[in-house]
Amino acid sequence: MKKLVQLMRLWLMKFWVPLTIVIVMLGTAVSLTVVLLHKQQITVQIPNLTLRKQKGVESAPISVLKKGEHLQILKKSEGWYEVRREDESTGWVAGWLLHRQQPLKSVTPLSETTIVLDPGHGGSDAGSLSTNNKYEKTYTLQLAKRVAKQLRKTGARVIMTRNTDKIVYLAKIPKVAEDNHADMFISFHFDSSPDPNTATGYTSYYYHKDNGSYALAKSINAKLALPLLNKGVEYGNFLVIRDNSVPAILLENGYMNSNHDFKYIKSKAYQEKIAKAIPIGIQNYLTNQTKTAQ
Known part of the structure; x- marks a missing residue:
């Protein structure tokens, strides 16, 4: 048992530098992934936002988003966001309305x-x-x-x-x-x-x-x-x-x-x-x- 401990100590002394680098890199990668995933998530702040088939006000409506819904942002283009809902359905919504916190009398x-x-x-x-x-x-x-x-x-x-x-x-x-x-x-x-x-x-x-x-x-x-x-x-x-x-x-x-x-x-x-x-x-x-x- 003592010999095994000595071998492990020698191994750690020999490889501590590359081991430390690997641990730091893994930690950084995990932290970055968490941050990126967080940035790609957004919560609907105001009710009745229209989810559309494509970007643009002239595109066909699919559904209406509720206040408090959590969405994953898949793509950003021309002020519009392609998003995925919790039920895995996707669509496009006006990005500036997703960031709006002040209520609207009605969404038109x-x-x-x-x-x-x-x-x-x-x-x-x-x-x-x-x-x-x-x-x-x-x-x-x-x-x-x-x-x-x-x-x-x-x-x-x-x-x-x-x-x-x-x-x-x-x-x-x-x-x-x-x-x-x-x-x-x-x-x-x-x-x-x-x-x-x-x-x-x-x-x-x-x-x-x-x-x-x-x-x-x-x-x-x-x-x-x-x-x-x-x-x-x-x-x-x-x-x-x-x-x-x-x-x-x-x-x-x-x-x-x-x-x-x-x-x-x-x-x-x-x-x-x-x-x-x-x-x-x-x-x-x-x-x-x-x-x-x-």
């Missing part, structure tokens, strides 16, 4: 939508001027932020082309929507006429008619109901919507160099009216798109 297709908002101009590009030398870029940013706030209340994923007074070069603006695989793009502007106080009203512009842009412009324009002349839906050859492959529209929400219009443009109440109308218009658009697909 709008909640599962990615929307890019573009506050026109910015930085050295001031845009149009009012008769008292106020810049268009100031009010497009104010308005876009108000719209973003209303959309986020619905659960929608909102991406801004700018959040501050900085220039975003025109050629890069459509890429924001495409790089983020957005469901739609809305650019905010305020018009200008050759001579001050000679024009009034708001117009909803589209460029592409067959990709949903025209339908989106119509749906939002119908819900704006602003205290200015509604000039309707018009074709507009603007780069930010022309070079955009997603449904894309440009909203001119009044004339900067009209004293009558500018009184509204600078008004918080006017901007809020637009901000509250746009989610309704988008929801109607999504509903109509679903009916058309069926």
Whole structure:
């Protein structure tokens, strides 16, 4: 017995370094596996999230996830997660909603939508001027932020082309929507006429008619109901919507160099009216798109 103990001691003395390395490596591997498995698990924080067959709001729904369900994340793509439920069934869910903790009044297709908002101009590009030398870029940013706030209340994923007074070069603006695989793009502007106080009203512009842009412009324009002349839906050859492959529209929400219009443009109440109308218009658009697909 004493001889066996001596042999074991000699063996340990001879191999203690490689043995220690193996133990450390095994411990690290186990710890890393536990961490990775934990990271791939997620608990549903809000009820009634739609599980879809494929990623995207237009994909067919499979089921509804309950609050407190434990899911395993299999894949992440374009803001969507492919997940496995405890019963081994799989599907896709909007990733931003899985991470959301603030309750929603209701989960709608709008909640599962990615929307890019573009506050026109910015930085050295001031845009149009009012008769008292106020810049268009100031009010497009104010308005876009108000719209973003209303959309986020619905659960929608909102991406801004700018959040501050900085220039975003025109050629890069459509890429924001495409790089983020957005469901739609809305650019905010305020018009200008050759001579001050000679024009009034708001117009909803589209460029592409067959990709949903025209339908989106119509749906939002119908819900704006602003205290200015509604000039309707018009074709507009603007780069930010022309070079955009997603449904894309440009909203001119009044004339900067009209004293009558500018009184509204600078008004918080006017901007809020637009901000509250746009989610309704988008929801109607999504509903109509679903009916058309069926």
